[in-house]
Amino acid sequence: MNSDHKMQQKLRHEAKALLEQDKVDLIIGFEAGSLKFTTTPLITKSKDDLDRLVINPFIVNNLALFLPDFKGRIAVASKGCDSRSIVSLIQDNKVSRDDLVIIGIPCPGMIELRKVEKLTGKDRDELDDIIREGDKVVITVDGKGSEFPIAEVLSDNCLACEFPTPQDYDILLGEPTATSQESRVKSRESRVKGQGSRVQSHGEGGGLQSEASPDSRLQTLKAMSPQQRWEFWRKEFSRCIRCYACRNICPSCFCKRCFVEESEPRWLMPMPRWQENLMFQAIRNIHLAGRCTDCGGCERSCPVNIPLRCLTKEMYDLVDELFHFKAGMDKDAPPLMTHYEQEEAEDLIR
């Protein structure tokens, strides 16, 4: 029995107890999705549904998204990044901590199917099983299992994750994942050294590889001249179809009415021209300053593979650099943009 399975048993048990003791009205967790290696959110009031709750390496969605939509007491399963999004929502007065039971999942990282496909050269439908065993992942194809270091298949945002263990929780489903970070970084470094010559194109990723290390894409972009960077984003946003998946999946995008849908004044035309796509994403990121927890949901949900984490991660680093602020760390702290220090950022002003 691996640790995911243990956590899953404990989650079902705890969720059942919470409903039975009438401590909550609603449980939000994950259940198996309709496709292999996917999960979908499970939102239920019924005890009978709880046996469908799962914990596996594919519970990627940020469940904090649903909290402002429901009234009553809610128990929510949350990974490290989700819990920070929840804290961020508490800071913004969108949800009340008293109404929540946070079931913390000490997160060992999420597996990116695209990376598994690249690694094995097989389509996801041809894979029999993907099982995480500590620092290894066992991928079974045609009945044959092969072992890989987990770092090769983890999502970029999980590789860059600072706080895999929830920041705030009522119940923790396992031991905190504190040291896994270092081991992940180590195994990644050795991998990069060993296989440095392997070159793989990222398809539509505009030449940016999501492979080598989580921050290498940012480094590549920062090494460019401003003109090259603008050109890069112009190209990327020419593909955008403005489906708003990135906005709709984001727990920090909680405005009832988004500025893109305003008609008085009309800030943006609905037609997906790159100029307006770029403006939408730039303003969205400015709104997310101090709220984004780098859960990677936007990039994962993008149907045309725009490297959106290159924007969100930059904003994440920027607020840390300028204001020493990390999103969702302290529920009693004021939100970034409502607060100020007497002396800060003066070098940017004449």
Next chain:
Amino acid sequence: MGAKLNSEWEPQLLGFLCKWCSYGGADLAGTSRKKYPPNIRIIKVPCSGRVDPLFVFKALQMGFDGVLVSGCHPGDCHYQTGNFRARRRIAITKKFLEYMGMEPERIQASWISASEAGKFVEVVTEVTEGLKAIGPNQLFDEQRP
């Protein structure tokens, strides 16, 4: 496009000036007959804290070559904290758009009090010169040279 590139080109600067300080400073510059570049168009806002990053971005998208946000000196805000909030917003907007590839000179901020007509003239002159140096805003043109 063609007209933009010839030697007659003059930068267009949009200024968001706070009603209590910077607008007063600009007014004083006018009434004391100080000379400053006519490239600035001024929008009076109740407070520099009123300036949404969206305004800045929209102005640049509409073709302004630069945007100046100006308010009271820290501690002098008529509403106590408006300019402190503006400062955080502007810092983030400027840094983030710089990362996306926009020239940082295009987004400017200053603190100008109602008595600082001289500083207003100085800031507008410097910003205009800076914009002349980096050339017209072609960021949102369909085809860039």
